[in-house]
Amino acid sequence: MxxxxxxxxxDEIREGNHGITAxxxxxxxxxxxxxxxxxxxxxxxxxxxxxLTIAEAD
Amino acid sequence: xxxxxxxxxxxxxxxxxxxxxxGAMQVAQRATTATISDGANEGYRTLDRxxxxxxxxxxxxxxxxxxxxxxxxKFANSLKVDVTTADTSLDVNHAITLQYKFEDQDIANxxxxxxxxxxxxxxxxxxxxxxxxxxxxxxxxxxNTSYNIVKEYTLAADTWTYVSLSFKGSNSxxxxxxxxSSGLIVGWTLAAGSNRYENVVxxxxxxxxxxxxxxxYATSNQVNFFDSTSNVYEFTGVQIEVGDTATxxxxxxYAEELSLCQRYFEKDNINGGxxxxxxxxxxxxxxxxxxxxVPYKVTKRALPTVTISQVYDSDLTISTHASANTDSHLGxxxxxxxxxxxxxxxxxxxxxxxxx
Numbered sequence: 001m002x003x004x005x006x007x008x009x010x011d012e013i014r015e016g017n018h019g020i021t022a023x024x025x026x027x028x029x030x031x032x033x034x035x036x037x038x039x040x041x042x043x044x045x046x047x048x049x050x051x052l053t054i055a056e057a058d
Numbered sequence: 059x060x061x062x063x064x065x066x067x068x069x070x071x072x073x074x075x076x077x078x079x080x081g082a083m084q085v086a087q088r089a090t091t092a093t094i095s096d097g098a099n100e101g102y103r104t105l106d107r108x109x110x111x112x113x114x115x116x117x118x119x120x121x122x123x124x125x126x127x128x129x130x131x132k133f134a135n136s137l138k139v140d141v142t143t144a145d146t147s148l149d150v151n152h153a154i155t156l157q158y159k160f161e162d163q164d165i166a167n168x169x170x171x172x173x174x175x176x177x178x179x180x181x182x183x184x185x186x187x188x189x190x191x192x193x194x195x196x197x198x199x200x201x202n203t204s205y206n207i208v209k210e211y212t213l214a215a216d217t218w219t220y221v222s223l224s225f226k227g228s229n230s231x232x233x234x235x236x237x238x239s240s241g242l243i244v245g246w247t248l249a250a251g252s253n254r255y256e257n258v259v260x261x262x263x264x265x266x267x268x269x270x271x272x273x274x275y276a277t278s279n280q281v282n283f284f285d286s287t288s289n290v291y292e293f294t295g296v297q298i299e300v301g302d303t304a305t306x307x308x309x310x311x312y313a314e315e316l317s318l319c320q321r322y323f324e325k326d327n328i329n330g331g332x333x334x335x336x337x338x339x340x341x342x343x344x345x346x347x348x349x350x351x352v353p354y355k356v357t358k359r360a361l362p363t364v365t366i367s368q369v370y371d372s373d374l375t376i377s378t379h380a381s382a383n384t385d386s387h388l389g390x391x392x393x394x395x396x397x398x399x400x401x402x403x404x405x406x407x408x409x410x411x412x413x414x
Contacts, residue, residue: 002098009380012347019380025098029363030378036238036360038413 001025001042003052010057017057076308077168078158078244079318080107081183081296083124083135087316087325088409091123094139102413105137106319109157109413113273116152116249118145118284128294129184129218132307136184136294139248145284152251153275154284155196158296159414161359162201162241166234170300172227181244182222182304185293190215191281194250197225198243198273199232204266206274208258222304228263238359240414244298248283248291250276320356325409334369334405337376337390341402345395349379352388354410361385362410374402385412 006022009030020031024039031039046052085106092103096112103110104122112118118141125138139156171177181195196208205228211221234241247254253270255278264274283289295307326335339348362385364378375393382389388408396402 001101009378011379011381014381019378019383024363025101027365029365030380030383031363032361032380032383034361036412037363039363039411 001039003039003043003046006043006052007055008057020054074308075299075301075305076297076310077160077164077300078107078296078298080105080315081294081298081307082133082309082315083108083137083294084312084315085319086124087319087323087327091121093119093142094122095119095143102323102411106323107158107413108137109159110139111153111155111157111245113153113155113254113275114149114151114251116145116148116154117143118154118249119143120284125292128292129186129220132309133184133294136292139283139291141284141287141289144287145249146282148249148251148282148284150251150253151270151272152249153247153254153273154249155245155247155275156293157243157245158298159240160242160244161414162235162237162239165242166236168300170227172232172234173230175226175229177227178224178300178302179227179298180222180224180301180304181296181298182220182307183293183296184218184220185211185213185291186216186218187213187283187289187291188216189213189281189283189286189289189291192277192279193283194247194276194280195221195223196243196245196247196275198245198266199234200240200243201233201235203231203233204273205231205263206258206266207263208255208260208274208277210260210277210279224302226261231263231265245275246293247275247280249285250280252278255280317356320354321359322413323409323411324354324356324358326352326407334407337374337404337406339374339392339402341373341396341398341400343398345398347391347394349382350376350390351382352390352408354386354388358385358410358412359414360412362412364388364408364410366390366406366408368404368406370403370405372403373397373400374404376404376406
Protein backbone atom coordinates (compact mmCIF):
# COMPACT_ATOMS: atom_id res chain seq x y z
CA MET A 1 0.00 0.00 0.00
CA UNK A 2 1.54 3.30 -1.08
CA UNK A 3 0.61 6.23 1.18
CA UNK A 4 1.62 9.86 0.67
CA UNK A 5 0.42 13.35 1.63
CA UNK A 6 -0.97 12.28 5.00
CA UNK A 7 -2.50 15.08 7.06
CA UNK A 8 -4.75 15.12 10.10
CA UNK A 9 -8.30 16.40 9.64
CA UNK A 10 -9.62 18.86 12.19
CA ASP A 11 -13.20 19.91 12.72
CA GLU A 12 -15.08 23.17 13.12
CA ILE A 13 -17.47 21.74 15.67
CA ARG A 14 -15.43 19.37 17.81
CA GLU A 15 -11.86 19.97 18.92
CA GLY A 16 -9.02 17.65 18.04
CA ASN A 17 -8.18 15.42 15.11
CA HIS A 18 -10.96 13.28 13.68
CA GLY A 19 -9.37 11.66 10.66
CA ILE A 20 -6.47 11.69 8.22
CA THR A 21 -6.54 12.67 4.58
CA ALA A 22 -3.97 10.84 2.47
CA UNK A 23 -3.27 9.65 -1.03
CA UNK A 24 -3.44 5.86 -0.99
CA UNK A 25 -2.48 3.95 -4.10
CA UNK A 26 -3.05 7.09 -6.13
CA UNK A 27 -6.44 8.09 -4.69
CA UNK A 28 -7.19 10.77 -2.11
CA UNK A 29 -9.03 9.27 0.83
CA UNK A 30 -10.33 10.20 4.26
CA UNK A 31 -9.26 7.67 6.87
CA UNK A 32 -10.86 7.41 10.32
CA UNK A 33 -8.75 7.17 13.48
CA UNK A 34 -9.95 3.63 14.07
CA UNK A 35 -7.51 0.78 14.62
CA UNK A 36 -10.05 -1.55 13.00
CA UNK A 37 -9.64 0.32 9.72
CA UNK A 38 -6.98 -1.33 7.54
CA UNK A 39 -5.77 1.95 6.05
CA UNK A 40 -5.30 3.53 9.48
CA UNK A 41 -3.52 0.41 10.69
CA UNK A 42 -1.14 0.65 7.72
CA UNK A 43 -0.57 4.38 8.35
CA UNK A 44 0.39 3.62 11.96
CA UNK A 45 2.71 0.87 10.74
CA UNK A 46 4.46 3.14 8.26
CA UNK A 47 4.73 5.96 10.82
CA UNK A 48 6.30 3.53 13.31
CA UNK A 49 8.73 2.38 10.61
CA UNK A 50 9.70 5.98 9.95
CA UNK A 51 8.60 5.91 6.31
CA LEU A 52 5.58 8.20 6.70
CA THR A 53 4.85 11.35 8.66
CA ILE A 54 1.43 12.90 9.24
CA ALA A 55 1.19 16.67 8.90
CA GLU A 56 -0.81 18.64 11.44
CA ALA A 57 -4.31 19.78 10.53
CA ASP A 58 -4.73 23.16 8.86
CA UNK B 59 -44.62 -35.10 3.16
CA UNK B 60 -45.21 -36.09 6.73
CA UNK B 61 -42.53 -34.81 9.07
CA UNK B 62 -41.84 -38.34 10.24
CA UNK B 63 -40.48 -39.19 6.79
CA UNK B 64 -37.78 -36.52 6.87
CA UNK B 65 -34.48 -37.93 8.03
CA UNK B 66 -33.03 -35.35 10.45
CA UNK B 67 -29.49 -36.43 9.65
CA UNK B 68 -30.01 -35.31 6.07
CA UNK B 69 -31.50 -31.91 6.72
CA UNK B 70 -30.02 -30.60 9.94
CA UNK B 71 -27.11 -28.84 8.23
CA UNK B 72 -28.98 -27.52 5.20
CA UNK B 73 -29.00 -23.76 4.68
CA UNK B 74 -26.31 -21.17 5.39
CA UNK B 75 -23.55 -23.71 5.06
CA UNK B 76 -21.28 -21.41 3.07
CA UNK B 77 -19.34 -19.15 5.39
CA UNK B 78 -17.69 -17.05 2.69
CA UNK B 79 -19.26 -14.30 0.58
CA UNK B 80 -19.07 -13.94 -3.20
CA GLY B 81 -17.88 -17.50 -3.76
CA ALA B 82 -19.51 -17.56 -7.19
CA MET B 83 -17.70 -14.33 -8.17
CA GLN B 84 -20.95 -12.45 -8.79
CA VAL B 85 -20.15 -9.07 -7.21
CA ALA B 86 -17.48 -6.67 -8.48
CA GLN B 87 -18.36 -3.21 -7.15
CA ARG B 88 -14.90 -1.68 -7.63
CA ALA B 89 -14.17 -2.86 -11.17
CA THR B 90 -14.47 -5.97 -13.33
CA THR B 91 -10.82 -5.88 -14.39
CA ALA B 92 -7.60 -4.39 -13.06
CA THR B 93 -3.86 -4.73 -13.23
CA ILE B 94 -2.38 -6.40 -10.16
CA SER B 95 1.24 -6.15 -9.03
CA ASP B 96 3.23 -5.26 -5.94
CA GLY B 97 2.61 -1.89 -4.29
CA ALA B 98 -0.21 0.38 -5.41
CA ASN B 99 -1.87 -2.28 -7.54
CA GLU B 100 -2.34 -5.03 -4.95
CA GLY B 101 -5.14 -5.58 -2.49
CA TYR B 102 -8.85 -5.31 -3.30
CA ARG B 103 -9.02 -4.29 -6.96
CA THR B 104 -11.89 -6.13 -8.63
CA LEU B 105 -14.19 -8.80 -7.18
CA ASP B 106 -15.54 -7.99 -3.74
CA ARG B 107 -13.86 -9.75 -0.81
CA UNK B 108 -11.06 -11.14 -2.99
CA UNK B 109 -7.64 -9.56 -2.73
CA UNK B 110 -4.36 -10.21 -4.53
CA UNK B 111 -1.18 -10.02 -2.47
CA UNK B 112 2.42 -9.79 -3.71
CA UNK B 113 4.22 -10.61 -0.48
CA UNK B 114 7.71 -9.24 0.22
CA UNK B 115 7.61 -7.17 -2.97
CA UNK B 116 7.18 -10.17 -5.25
CA UNK B 117 7.59 -9.40 -8.95
CA UNK B 118 5.28 -10.18 -11.81
CA UNK B 119 2.22 -8.41 -13.18
CA UNK B 120 -1.17 -9.82 -14.11
CA UNK B 121 -4.67 -8.80 -15.09
CA UNK B 122 -7.28 -9.85 -12.56
CA UNK B 123 -10.83 -9.98 -13.89
CA UNK B 124 -14.37 -11.07 -13.30
CA UNK B 125 -15.18 -13.11 -16.41
CA UNK B 126 -18.30 -14.77 -17.73
CA UNK B 127 -18.66 -18.51 -17.55
CA UNK B 128 -17.24 -21.27 -15.44
CA UNK B 129 -16.89 -25.04 -15.29
CA UNK B 130 -20.56 -25.61 -16.07
CA UNK B 131 -23.87 -23.78 -16.28
CA LYS B 132 -24.19 -23.70 -12.48
CA PHE B 133 -21.78 -20.77 -12.40
CA ALA B 134 -22.10 -17.61 -14.49
CA ASN B 135 -18.83 -15.98 -13.38
CA SER B 136 -15.26 -16.80 -12.52
CA LEU B 137 -12.19 -14.96 -11.24
CA LYS B 138 -9.40 -14.92 -13.79
CA VAL B 139 -5.69 -14.12 -13.38
CA ASP B 140 -3.79 -13.59 -16.64
CA VAL B 141 -0.02 -13.11 -16.27
CA THR B 142 1.28 -10.17 -18.33
CA THR B 143 4.80 -9.87 -16.87
CA ALA B 144 6.48 -13.04 -15.64
CA ASP B 145 8.62 -13.52 -12.54
CA THR B 146 10.91 -16.45 -13.26
CA SER B 147 13.29 -15.96 -10.33
CA LEU B 148 11.33 -15.90 -7.10
CA ASP B 149 13.12 -14.55 -4.04
CA VAL B 150 13.00 -16.89 -1.02
CA ASN B 151 10.44 -14.64 0.71
CA HIS B 152 8.26 -13.93 -2.31
CA ALA B 153 4.71 -15.17 -2.59
CA ILE B 154 1.80 -14.30 -4.84
CA THR B 155 -1.60 -15.29 -3.50
CA LEU B 156 -5.32 -14.69 -3.82
CA GLN B 157 -6.84 -14.26 -0.39
CA TYR B 158 -10.18 -14.22 1.37
CA LYS B 159 -10.29 -12.80 4.92
CA PHE B 160 -12.81 -13.72 7.60
CA GLU B 161 -13.72 -11.63 10.60
CA ASP B 162 -12.76 -13.28 13.89
CA GLN B 163 -16.39 -13.51 14.99
CA ASP B 164 -17.44 -15.29 11.80
CA ILE B 165 -15.07 -18.15 12.60
CA ALA B 166 -15.72 -18.04 16.35
CA ASN B 167 -19.45 -18.45 15.66
CA UNK B 168 -19.20 -20.80 12.68
CA UNK B 169 -19.57 -24.01 14.61
CA UNK B 170 -16.05 -25.15 13.75
CA UNK B 171 -14.47 -26.74 16.83
CA UNK B 172 -11.11 -25.33 15.80
CA UNK B 173 -9.35 -26.66 18.91
CA UNK B 174 -10.22 -30.23 17.94
CA UNK B 175 -8.13 -31.92 15.21
CA UNK B 176 -11.12 -34.15 14.47
CA UNK B 177 -13.22 -31.13 13.54
CA UNK B 178 -12.70 -29.95 9.97
CA UNK B 179 -13.09 -26.86 7.84
CA UNK B 180 -13.75 -27.87 4.26
CA UNK B 181 -12.84 -25.73 1.26
CA UNK B 182 -14.23 -26.69 -2.14
CA UNK B 183 -13.96 -24.88 -5.46
CA UNK B 184 -13.53 -25.25 -9.20
CA UNK B 185 -10.18 -24.27 -10.76
CA UNK B 186 -8.53 -24.29 -14.15
CA UNK B 187 -5.04 -23.28 -15.25
CA UNK B 188 -3.02 -23.34 -18.41
CA UNK B 189 -0.11 -24.45 -16.21
CA UNK B 190 -0.52 -28.00 -14.97
CA UNK B 191 0.91 -29.09 -11.63
CA UNK B 192 0.56 -28.81 -7.89
CA UNK B 193 -1.05 -25.77 -6.31
CA UNK B 194 -1.73 -25.00 -2.65
CA UNK B 195 -4.43 -23.57 -0.42
CA UNK B 196 -3.52 -22.34 3.06
CA UNK B 197 -5.16 -21.15 6.25
CA UNK B 198 -3.58 -18.33 8.25
CA UNK B 199 -4.96 -17.81 11.76
CA UNK B 200 -4.20 -14.22 12.68
CA UNK B 201 -5.35 -13.85 16.24
CA ASN B 202 -2.79 -13.83 19.05
CA THR B 203 -0.05 -16.16 17.79
CA SER B 204 -0.26 -16.84 14.06
CA TYR B 205 -0.29 -20.33 12.58
CA ASN B 206 -0.55 -21.73 9.06
CA ILE B 207 -1.70 -24.98 7.54
CA VAL B 208 -1.29 -25.90 3.86
CA LYS B 209 -2.93 -28.45 1.56
CA GLU B 210 -2.16 -29.32 -2.06
CA TYR B 211 -4.31 -29.90 -5.12
CA THR B 212 -3.38 -30.86 -8.67
CA LEU B 213 -4.54 -29.36 -11.94
CA ALA B 214 -4.19 -30.78 -15.44
CA ALA B 215 -3.61 -28.14 -18.11
CA ASP B 216 -6.69 -26.28 -19.35
CA THR B 217 -9.12 -28.52 -17.48
CA TRP B 218 -11.73 -27.38 -14.99
CA THR B 219 -11.19 -29.46 -11.84
CA TYR B 220 -13.37 -29.72 -8.75
CA VAL B 221 -11.25 -29.53 -5.60
CA SER B 222 -12.28 -30.39 -2.04
CA LEU B 223 -9.78 -29.92 0.77
CA SER B 224 -10.37 -30.65 4.44
CA PHE B 225 -8.40 -28.73 7.08
CA LYS B 226 -8.24 -30.03 10.63
CA GLY B 227 -8.48 -28.01 13.80
CA SER B 228 -5.42 -27.68 15.98
CA ASN B 229 -5.01 -28.90 19.55
CA SER B 230 -4.70 -25.62 21.40
CA UNK B 231 -2.75 -23.48 19.01
CA UNK B 232 -5.18 -21.27 17.14
CA UNK B 233 -7.67 -18.77 18.54
CA UNK B 234 -10.48 -16.58 17.24
CA UNK B 235 -11.97 -13.74 19.26
CA UNK B 236 -15.63 -12.83 19.11
CA UNK B 237 -15.07 -9.49 17.38
CA UNK B 238 -14.78 -7.81 13.98
CA SER B 239 -11.01 -7.95 13.58
CA SER B 240 -9.18 -10.04 11.01
CA GLY B 241 -9.32 -13.64 12.14
CA LEU B 242 -8.65 -16.15 9.39
CA ILE B 243 -7.13 -15.83 5.93
CA VAL B 244 -7.82 -18.50 3.34
CA GLY B 245 -5.31 -18.22 0.51
CA TRP B 246 -4.84 -19.66 -2.97
CA THR B 247 -1.14 -19.72 -3.81
CA LEU B 248 0.11 -18.95 -7.31
CA ALA B 249 3.83 -18.65 -6.53
CA ALA B 250 5.97 -19.09 -3.42
CA GLY B 251 9.67 -18.76 -2.56
CA SER B 252 11.40 -21.34 -0.38
CA ASN B 253 10.86 -19.54 2.94
CA ARG B 254 7.13 -19.75 2.25
CA TYR B 255 7.27 -23.54 2.55
CA GLU B 256 10.08 -23.88 5.07
CA ASN B 257 9.39 -26.93 7.29
CA VAL B 258 5.83 -27.20 6.00
CA VAL B 259 4.25 -30.63 6.31
CA UNK B 260 1.08 -30.81 4.27
CA UNK B 261 -2.01 -30.82 6.48
CA UNK B 262 -0.17 -29.91 9.72
CA UNK B 263 -0.33 -26.60 11.55
CA UNK B 264 2.96 -24.68 11.75
CA UNK B 265 3.91 -21.64 13.83
CA UNK B 266 4.29 -18.69 11.46
CA UNK B 267 7.10 -17.15 13.51
CA UNK B 268 9.23 -20.30 13.44
CA UNK B 269 12.34 -20.51 11.24
CA UNK B 270 12.51 -17.56 8.83
CA UNK B 271 9.21 -16.28 10.26
CA UNK B 272 7.39 -15.99 6.94
CA UNK B 273 3.73 -16.83 6.42
CA UNK B 274 3.65 -20.41 5.12
CA TYR B 275 1.61 -20.40 1.94
CA ALA B 276 2.73 -23.55 0.12
CA THR B 277 4.58 -26.82 0.05
CA SER B 278 7.77 -27.35 -1.94
CA ASN B 279 5.62 -28.82 -4.73
CA GLN B 280 3.88 -25.52 -5.51
CA VAL B 281 4.30 -24.46 -9.15
CA ASN B 282 5.40 -20.97 -10.08
CA PHE B 283 2.30 -19.90 -11.98
CA PHE B 284 3.96 -16.54 -12.68
CA ASP B 285 6.81 -18.05 -14.73
CA SER B 286 5.24 -17.29 -18.12
CA THR B 287 3.00 -14.71 -19.73
CA SER B 288 1.10 -17.62 -21.28
CA ASN B 289 -0.36 -18.57 -17.91
CA VAL B 290 -4.02 -18.07 -17.07
CA TYR B 291 -5.73 -19.26 -13.86
CA GLU B 292 -9.47 -19.24 -13.21
CA PHE B 293 -11.56 -20.29 -10.25
CA THR B 294 -15.09 -20.07 -8.92
CA GLY B 295 -17.65 -21.89 -6.78
CA VAL B 296 -15.63 -21.35 -3.62
CA GLN B 297 -17.40 -22.78 -0.60
CA ILE B 298 -15.83 -22.69 2.86
CA GLU B 299 -17.88 -24.68 5.35
CA VAL B 300 -17.67 -26.59 8.58
CA GLY B 301 -17.36 -30.35 8.11
CA ASP B 302 -15.01 -32.94 6.71
CA THR B 303 -16.70 -33.24 3.32
CA ALA B 304 -17.86 -30.71 0.77
CA THR B 305 -21.57 -30.25 0.17
CA UNK B 306 -23.11 -28.83 -2.99
CA UNK B 307 -22.33 -25.16 -3.54
CA UNK B 308 -24.88 -22.95 -1.82
CA UNK B 309 -26.12 -20.61 -4.54
CA UNK B 310 -27.44 -17.21 -3.50
CA UNK B 311 -29.03 -14.34 -5.40
CA TYR B 312 -26.97 -11.39 -6.59
CA ALA B 313 -28.98 -9.10 -4.30
CA GLU B 314 -28.09 -11.15 -1.24
CA GLU B 315 -24.41 -11.44 -2.11
CA LEU B 316 -24.23 -7.69 -2.84
CA SER B 317 -25.79 -6.88 0.51
CA LEU B 318 -23.32 -9.12 2.31
CA CYS B 319 -20.41 -7.55 0.44
CA GLN B 320 -21.59 -4.06 1.39
CA ARG B 321 -20.59 -4.66 4.98
CA TYR B 322 -17.04 -4.25 3.63
CA PHE B 323 -17.39 -1.93 0.64
CA GLU B 324 -20.17 0.26 -0.71
CA LYS B 325 -20.39 2.82 -3.45
CA ASP B 326 -23.12 5.05 -4.80
CA ASN B 327 -23.64 2.88 -7.83
CA ILE B 328 -26.28 5.18 -9.27
CA ASN B 329 -27.64 3.98 -12.61
CA GLY B 330 -25.04 1.27 -12.69
CA GLY B 331 -22.21 3.74 -12.10
CA UNK B 332 -23.10 6.29 -14.76
CA UNK B 333 -25.05 8.57 -12.42
CA UNK B 334 -23.99 10.91 -9.63
CA UNK B 335 -25.14 11.77 -6.14
CA UNK B 336 -26.65 15.27 -6.39
CA UNK B 337 -26.78 17.74 -3.49
CA UNK B 338 -28.60 21.07 -3.86
CA UNK B 339 -29.14 23.73 -1.21
CA UNK B 340 -30.11 27.36 -0.84
CA UNK B 341 -27.21 28.94 1.01
CA UNK B 342 -29.30 31.63 2.64
CA UNK B 343 -27.40 34.46 4.27
CA UNK B 344 -24.31 32.57 5.43
CA UNK B 345 -21.11 31.32 3.81
CA UNK B 346 -20.42 28.92 6.68
CA UNK B 347 -20.32 25.13 6.24
CA UNK B 348 -23.42 23.09 5.66
CA UNK B 349 -23.48 19.45 6.76
CA UNK B 350 -25.06 16.41 5.14
CA UNK B 351 -25.47 12.78 6.05
CA VAL B 352 -25.86 9.92 3.57
CA PRO B 353 -27.03 6.66 5.16
CA TYR B 354 -25.38 3.46 4.02
CA LYS B 355 -27.45 0.54 2.81
CA VAL B 356 -25.56 -1.75 5.19
CA THR B 357 -23.81 -1.01 8.48
CA LYS B 358 -20.08 -1.29 8.01
CA ARG B 359 -17.72 -3.69 9.76
CA ALA B 360 -15.73 -0.74 11.15
CA LEU B 361 -15.39 2.98 10.53
CA PRO B 362 -14.72 3.09 6.78
CA THR B 363 -12.22 4.93 4.63
CA VAL B 364 -14.05 7.43 2.42
CA THR B 365 -13.29 8.35 -1.18
CA ILE B 366 -15.15 11.23 -2.82
CA SER B 367 -14.85 12.63 -6.31
CA GLN B 368 -16.64 15.84 -7.19
CA VAL B 369 -18.15 15.67 -10.65
CA TYR B 370 -19.91 19.06 -10.70
CA ASP B 371 -19.51 22.15 -8.51
CA SER B 372 -21.73 25.21 -8.56
CA ASP B 373 -20.76 27.12 -5.42
CA LEU B 374 -20.84 23.87 -3.43
CA THR B 375 -17.54 22.08 -2.90
CA ILE B 376 -18.08 18.85 -1.00
CA SER B 377 -15.64 17.04 1.27
CA THR B 378 -15.87 14.49 4.07
CA HIS B 379 -16.84 15.60 7.53
CA ALA B 380 -14.51 13.35 9.48
CA SER B 381 -16.07 13.74 12.90
CA ALA B 382 -19.50 12.85 11.49
CA ASN B 383 -18.48 9.71 9.63
CA THR B 384 -19.83 6.60 11.32
CA ASP B 385 -20.29 2.94 10.49
CA SER B 386 -23.85 3.67 9.33
CA HIS B 387 -23.70 6.99 7.49
CA LEU B 388 -21.35 9.17 5.52
CA GLY B 389 -20.74 12.68 6.82
CA UNK B 390 -20.25 15.41 4.24
CA UNK B 391 -19.75 19.16 4.38
CA UNK B 392 -19.25 21.99 1.95
CA UNK B 393 -16.30 24.34 1.91
CA UNK B 394 -16.87 27.71 3.54
CA UNK B 395 -17.10 30.84 1.43
CA UNK B 396 -18.73 31.44 -1.89
CA UNK B 397 -21.95 33.32 -2.47
CA UNK B 398 -24.87 33.85 -0.14
CA UNK B 399 -28.53 33.73 -1.07
CA UNK B 400 -27.84 31.44 -3.96
CA UNK B 401 -28.84 28.03 -5.13
CA UNK B 402 -25.73 25.85 -4.80
CA UNK B 403 -25.37 22.50 -6.48
CA UNK B 404 -22.88 19.64 -6.31
CA UNK B 405 -22.64 16.24 -7.92
CA UNK B 406 -20.34 13.69 -6.37
CA UNK B 407 -19.47 10.01 -6.42
CA UNK B 408 -18.45 8.31 -3.22
CA UNK B 409 -17.30 4.95 -1.94
CA UNK B 410 -16.52 3.65 1.52
CA UNK B 411 -14.19 0.79 2.42
CA UNK B 412 -14.09 -1.15 5.67
CA UNK B 413 -12.41 -4.27 4.29
CA UNK B 414 -10.23 -6.45 6.44
